[in-house]
Amino acid sequence: MSYFWGVLVGLLWGAVGAVIIGLVTKKCVEKNTPAAMTTANAVKIAVYVVEFVVVFLVRNILPFSYEAVIIGTVLSLAMLQIVFTYKIANS
Secondary structure, eight states, X not given: OHHHHHHHHHHHXXXXXXXXXXXXXXXXXXXXXXXXXXXXXXXXXXXXXXXXXXXXXXXXXXXXXXXXXXXXXXXXXXXXXXHHHHHHHHO
C-alpha cells in the first residue's frame, strides 16, 4: 500500500511541475523568438531539478516509498508534457 500512495503523491507532484512547464512553454511559443525558446528550455530544466531535489530532500520524512514517489513524478512529468505539447501544437 505504501507504493500506491508513493506513486499517487509522485503523480500529483509531477503534475505541478508539468503544468508550470506547460504554461511557460505556451507563453514562449507565442513569442516565437530564439530567446523565448531558450527560456522555455531553461525553465524546463530548472523545474526538473527542483522537482527531484525536493523529492530527494524529503525522502526521510515521507511515510511511504521514496522510490515510488520518484517513479510517479517521472511518469507524470513525461505523460503530461506530451499532452501539453499536443495542446500547444493544435492551438
